[in-house]
Every structure is written in C-alpha cells, then in structure tokens.
Amino acid sequence: MAGSEAILFNKPVQVSLPGQYHRLFHLDLKRTPLKMDFLIKLIAKVKEWGVTGLLVEYEDTFPYNGELAELAIPNSYSQADLDALQQITREHEMEYIPLVQTFGHLQFVLKHSKFSHMREVAEFPTDICPSKQESLPFIQRLVDQVIQAHKGLKYIHIGADEVVRLGCCLKCQHRVEADFGGSLSSLYLDHVTKVLRYIKNQHPGVTCIMWDDMLRTANPKSMNEFELGQLVEPMIWNYSSDASSFKIRLQPTLWQNYSQVFKTIWLASAFKGAFGSTLHWTPTKEHVLNHLLWLQEVDKEISKIKTITVRGYALTGWQRYDHLSVLCELLPTGLPCLALCLQVLLQGGYSHDILERVSKQLGFTEPFQIEHPKYGDCLSTSDSFPGSDIYTGVQDLVLFEMSSRFKNFVTLNQLHGSMNPNASIATDLPMDHHSVEESAAEAKCLASQLDLIRKRVRVALTTVYHVITVEEWLELRINPILRALKMFVGGGSMDEVKEEDEEEMDVATRPS
Numbered sequence: 001m002a003g004s005e006a007i008l009f010n011k012p013v014q015v016s017l018p019g020q021y022h023r024l025f026h027l028d029l030k031r032t033p034l035k036m037d038f039l040i041k042l043i044a045k046v047k048e049w050g051v052t053g054l055l056v057e058y059e060d061t062f063p064y065n066g067e068l069a070e071l072a073i074p075n076s077y078s079q080a081d082l083d084a085l086q087q088i089t090r091e092h093e094m095e096y097i098p099l100v101q102t103f104g105h106l107q108f109v110l111k112h113s114k115f116s117h118m119r120e121v122a123e124f125p126t127d128i129c130p131s132k133q134e135s136l137p138f139i140q141r142l143v144d145q146v147i148q149a150h151k152g153l154k155y156i157h158i159g160a161d162e163v164v165r166l167g168c169c170l171k172c173q174h175r176v177e178a179d180f181g182g183s184l185s186s187l188y189l190d191h192v193t194k195v196l197r198y199i200k201n202q203h204p205g206v207t208c209i210m211w212d213d214m215l216r217t218a219n220p221k222s223m224n225e226f227e228l229g230q231l232v233e234p235m236i237w238n239y240s241s242d243a244s245s246f247k248i249r250l251q252p253t254l255w256q257n258y259s260q261v262f263k264t265i266w267l268a269s270a271f272k273g274a275f276g277s278t279l280h281w282t283p284t285k286e287h288v289l290n291h292l293l294w295l296q297e298v299d300k301e302i303s304k305i306k307t308i309t310v311r312g313y314a315l316t317g318w319q320r321y322d323h324l325s326v327l328c329e330l331l332p333t334g335l336p337c338l339a340l341c342l343q344v345l346l347q348g349g350y351s352h353d354i355l356e357r358v359s360k361q362l363g364f365t366e367p368f369q370i371e372h373p374k375y376g377d378c379l380s381t382s383d384s385f386p387g388s389d390i391y392t393g394v395q396d397l398v399l400f401e402m403s404s405r406f407k408n409f410v411t412l413n414q415l416h417g418s419m420n421p422n423a424s425i426a427t428d429l430p431m432d433h434h435s436v437e438e439s440a441a442e443a444k445c446l447a448s449q450l451d452l453i454r455k456r457v458r459v460a461l462t463t464v465y466h467v468i469t470v471e472e473w474l475e476l477r478i479n480p481i482l483r484a485l486k487m488f489v490g491g492g493s494m495d496e497v498k499e500e501d502e503e504e505m506d507v508a509t510r511p512s
C-alpha cells in the first residue's frame with residue numbers, strides 16, 4: 001500500500017459525522033433500462049444501506065412524447081413506470097431527482113437526423129449549438145417533458161458538463177468576439193443561465209443542480225454578472241483515488257471562487273464506472289479511496305469556508321462513459337462497493353470493522369475482497385442483494401480470466417502460434433500434430449468451463465436487463481473468447497451457441 005493510501009486507510013474515524021448530508025444514488029440508465037422488478041427491490045435495499053435520494057439519468061429511456069417521441073428507445077420506461085418509481089421513493093422518504101442534459105452529452109438527441117441540424121459541429125453529435133435559433137426552444141421542451149412527468153418535483157439536474165466543442169461554429173465564434181469580449185465561458189454561461197431562468201420562471205418550485213466542471217475556469221465576477229448563484233446549486237465532481245490527481249482537479253482557489261457565487265453546493269464521488277470504460281469488475285479499493293479523499297477535502301478545506309453549505313453527495317455509478325460507449329461494470333457488480341462507500345461517508349472513515357459489517361449485511365460469508373476477486377468470496381443465499389447472481393457470475397468470469405491455466409493457454413498460443421492450426425497453413429511447414437492435439441484438448445476444456453459461466457451469467461442477466469443488453473454484454477465480454485477457444489477445438493462454433501440461446505429464449509418467452 002502506497003504511503004498516502006496507508007494514511008487514508010488508517011485515518012481515525014472523524015468525530016463530526018457527515019450524517020446530515022444527502023447521499024444520492026446515481027442511477028445511470030443510458031441505453032440500458034433496468035427491469036422494474038429489479039429497480040423496485042433495489043430502491044428498498046439502497047435505502048437500508050443509507051441512500052437518501054435517487055439521481056436518475058434516464059437519457060433515452062425516458063418516455064418522451066409528441067415531437068420528441070423518437071428520442072425514446074423501444075424498451076424505454078412508461079409514465080406508469082415512472083409513477084411507480086416515484087411512489088416507492090416517496091414511501092421510503094427519499095428524494096427523486098431526474099437529470100436531463102441541456103448542452104453537451106446530447107448524442108441521444110443529435111444522432112437523429114431530425115435533430116442533427118442543431119449540432120455545434122456537423123460531424124459530431126455531442127453538443128448543441130447555443131447560437132442556433134431553434135436550440136433553446138428545443139431544450140425547453142425537453143426539460144418541460146421531464147419536469148411534467150414528475151409530480152411535486154423539488155430538484156432537477158441539468159447536466160451541462162463536458163461541453164467539448166463549445167464555441168466551435170462560426171456563429172458562436174462571432175458572438176464570443178462581438179458580445180462576450182472574447183470569453184468562451186461567457187458563451188457557456190449565457191446558454192446555461194437562459195435554461196435555468198426558463199426553469200425558474202416556468203416551474204418556480206424546482207431547484208436546479210448542474211455539474212461544475214465547465215465553471216472551474218470561469219471567474220466569479222462573470223458568474224455573478226450572469227446571476228448564476230441565484231439560479232443553480234453546482235455539483236462538484238471528482239472521482240480520483242489518488243491524492244495528487246484529486247488535488248489537481250480541485251485547484252486551491254476553487255472553494256474561495258465558488259464561495260463568492262454560491263451558498264449551497266453538492267459533491268459527487270463515484271462507486272463504479274470511473275476507472276476505465278471497459279472494466280467489468282469494480283475496483284472497490286479505488287472507490288473507497290475516492291470517498292476518503294472527499295471526506296478529507298470537506299474536513300480540511302470546505303469546512304473552513306463558513307458561507308458555503310454542503311447539501312450532500314451524489315455517489316455516481318456510470319453505466320457508460322457516454323451514449324455511444326460500451327457498457328462499464330454492470331450495476332449489480334458495483335453494489336457491494338456502493339454499500340461500502342455509503343458507510344465510509346456515514347462513519348467518516350474506513351476500517352476493517354466497517355468492511356466486516358457491510359459484508360455481513362450483504363450476505364457474504366466473509367469480508368469481500370476490495371482489490372481483486374478471490375475464490376471463496378461467497379454469498380450465503382442466491383438473493384443476498386438485488387442482482388447478486390450477476391455479481392457472482394461476473395466474479396467467476398474474472399477468476400477464469402485470471403487463472404494461470406487460461407493465461408498460460410493465451411500466452412502460448414498467441415505469442416508463439418506454434419499450436420495454432422492456422423499457423424502451418426501460412427508457413428506451408430508440416431504441422432506438429434502432437435502439439436495441435438494437446439492444444440485442442442486444453443481449448444476444449446477451457447471452452448466448456450467458459451460455456452458454463454456464460455450460461456449462468458446469461459440467465460442471471462435476463463432477470464435485470466432486456467435481451468438487447470444481455471446480448472451486448474455477452475458479445476463484449478465472453479463470446480469473442482469462446483469463439484477463439486472453439487476455433488482451436490475445431491468442432492463447434494458460436495453459431496451453435498447462439499442457436500442454443502435462441503432455443504432457451506423461446507422456452508423462456510413461451511406463454512405457459
């Protein structure tokens with residue numbers, strides 16, 4: 001353990017517990033709706049773990065209607081689903097905060113030809129151009145539909161992070177020079193405050209929240225000229241686990257600057273989906289460190305500024321880095337990490353006792369491993385927490401990939417190629433039949449192990465995800481390896497596997 005990590009892990013539990021803060025569970029649903037049965041169980045469970053509200057990022061799973069109807073994917077939620085989710089959060093006395101993007105990260109809108117004319121740069125569907133006449137009215141309709149679907153809404157999050165192509169078009173460049181004295185951040189503030197003012201006027205009871213990254217380079221004077229502090233509560237995000245990169249993201253002047261503009265702020269950490277867009281196992285220790293760094297930041301820096309109140313944390317769990325990216329770790333594989341990070345926030349520190357308690361609460365027979373999965377991380381029942389079958393199935397996959405038997409096979413066959421049946425075809429040399437046979441036998445054994453894991457994970461996935469996500473994940477994580485192994489065996493192919501899948505699916509969907 002590196003020095004700074006050891007200090008954080010061994011830090012004594014704080015006296016002043018941050019129990020008064022909100023702890024929002026970020027439910028990222030981009031392109032991947034979770035089944036309602038699972039969600040309802042999950043909401044009750046996260047309440048037990050210490051969550052005080054949901055931050056729901058529907059993106060294309062929201063039931064947009066009328067002229068926006070094509071933004072909703074075929075398996076998006078219905079209004080009745082949304083009503084049920086709000087009802088259950090009300091019963092559990094939790095906050096329900098929808099998040100809708102209003103500037104960048106708008107691929108789910110701008111990828112459609114009907115809306116592509118509003119792009120900042122024609123080739124990229126990421127950002128909307130704030131200088132096109134139709135852009136603001138469009139964003140207003142988008143926001144209106146989301147707010148109207150939530151009765152008695154207290155907060156809405158308008159996103160507005162990572163506007164990567166801000167001010168690229170000629171119209172925007174002209175306005176930056178002519179209207180804003182060359183300031184790109186004024187162009188940003190102009191659009192954002194128009195959206196915020198619209199919400200304030202049309203939906204007076206709703207408080208707005210936004211991501212803060214685009215404000216880190218804006219000066220307080222210009223934020224005050226736009227009256228930003230009267231319109232929004234910023235959510236300051238930082239997912240780093242390493243003390244120096246955590247500090248780089250939060251420059252020493254940041255809190256002073258924000259205190260000149262805002263009275264209330266939110267903080268955002270991460271419990272999954274932040275340490276690589278292609279990970280399939282959550283690096284829990286890194287996420288715990290991220291929460292410990294936040295506790296330290298609140299304790300040492302933010303608490304010094306008496307004019308700022310922290311409303312709470314959002315624990316983000318990214319499903320994809322953006323709309324067009326692959327799936328990060330599946331939500332159920334990150335749930336033990338969520339439960340642990342919540343306790344880190346509630347207890348004001350980390351200790352082995354906390355890990356033991358959380359593990360017991362989750363149904364593990366022993367404290368779960370926070371660095372790498374290990375054999376023997378067992379759950380006492382199959383439904384210890386919602387989606388726990390997925391957790392154990394993915395764990396088996398990771399252990400299979402980490403096994404020396406699999407690694408040796410990959411190393412031998414990829415690096416030397418001597419046992420690859422295709423190699424002799426290319427070189428026209430006689431094949432080493434003994435090696436080829438050995439290799440085929442080993443591949444057969446590994447393929448059958450992986451096949452079993454695949455079948456189990458597939459069944460578990462269908463309880464939480466729709467078929468399209470199940471197929472996406474299997475194609476991303478298992479099918480390519482299985483296909484490669486089967487090539488060595490010579491017999492069997494992925495077509496056969498897929499046919500088996502279809503037969504199983506027929507049985508599963510046949511009316512009884």
Ligand SMILES: [Zn+2]
Pocket residue numbers: 120129130131132167168169170171172173
């Ligand atoms: Zn523009």
